[in-house]
Amino acid sequence: xxxxxxxxxxxxxxxxxxxxxxxxxxxxxxxxxxxxxxxxxxxxxxxxxxxxxxxxxxxxxxxxxxxxxxxxxxxxxxxxxxxxxxxxxxxxxxxxxxxxxxxxxxxxxxxxxxxxxxxxxxxxxxxxxxxxxxxxxxxxxxxxxxxxxxxxxxxxxxxxxxxxxxxxxxxxxxxxxxxxxxxxxxxxxxxxxxxxxxxxxxxxxxxxxxxxxxxxxxxxxxxxxxxxxxxxxxxxxxxxxxxxxxxxxxxxxxxxxxxxxxxxxxxx
DNA sequence: ATGGTGGCTTAGCCA
Numbered sequence: 001x002x003x004x005x006x007x008x009x010x011x012x013x014x015x016x017x018x019x020x021x022x023x024x025x026x027x028x029x030x031x032x033x034x035x036x037x038x039x040x041x042x043x044x045x046x047x048x049x050x051x052x053x054x055x056x057x058x059x060x061x062x063x064x065x066x067x068x069x070x071x072x073x074x075x076x077x078x079x080x081x082x083x084x085x086x087x088x089x090x091x092x093x094x095x096x097x098x099x100x101x102x103x104x105x106x107x108x109x110x111x112x113x114x115x116x117x118x119x120x121x122x123x124x125x126x127x128x129x130x131x132x133x134x135x136x137x138x139x140x141x142x143x144x145x146x147x148x149x150x151x152x153x154x155x156x157x158x159x160x161x162x163x164x165x166x167x168x169x170x171x172x173x174x175x176x177x178x179x180x181x182x183x184x185x186x187x188x189x190x191x192x193x194x195x196x197x198x199x200x201x202x203x204x205x206x207x208x209x210x211x212x213x214x215x216x217x218x219x220x221x222x223x224x225x226x227x228x229x230x231x232x233x234x235x236x237x238x239x240x241x242x243x244x245x246x247x248x249x250x251x252x253x254x255x256x257x258x259x260x261x262x263x264x265x266x267x268x
Numbered sequence: 269a270t271g272g273t274g275g276c277t278t279a280g281c282c283a
Contacts, residue, residue, distance in 0.1 A: 038275095118283095213272085
């Protein structure tokens, strides 16, 4: 008996500050699983009670003080993936994973927060950019060796790979998030065995963004967005995809994140 | 070409 499953990925930019927005999201979209990035909360301070009160009893998270942090919130039991690599030798809380149960069998779920990479797109001049490139290379190698089946990968990958994933391809080619060294590496990661589930629904020649900078007076009018958030699935799960929504209106919520949630629906 | 805003933690870092 097939069963629907609604998954949301969202860079929440501080879980504790934006708990009311998380509640809005749950009320409006009724997801089964939420993958968060930039929770910015150390594990001992994770607001477990508040999240459980929203109906998410099954939690797996990894956070630290001030920066980064990822979390998987689920209505149904999950099995956390232990022994995931400590990327780039840093314990900086950029990846969690779990196995979820569906009527058609287990599915492996990965939630990533890729380093933003600073401002200067030169690995020699900018260690943050070097870290970003190395992170993606390392993760790619890991997936290359593992070749997972029935897997979903989501998160803020901090790279907009396609021409129409940014408001101006030409103007952003030298801007971190859309430079060829980044987009080539992201494509290699994707090609370890995934399909871009967002572009499965929205053709690549159509503009599609998930992030609008705080630094624009009127984000909606200027509409200088980028698609930094992604949902990938292994080809065996493509037939289970039933829909995808970028929750653009979330950028106008009170005290919004600069990223909006992405919803993906499955029928398992 | 520059600086614009927001979050965490309190002046400076990171996005």
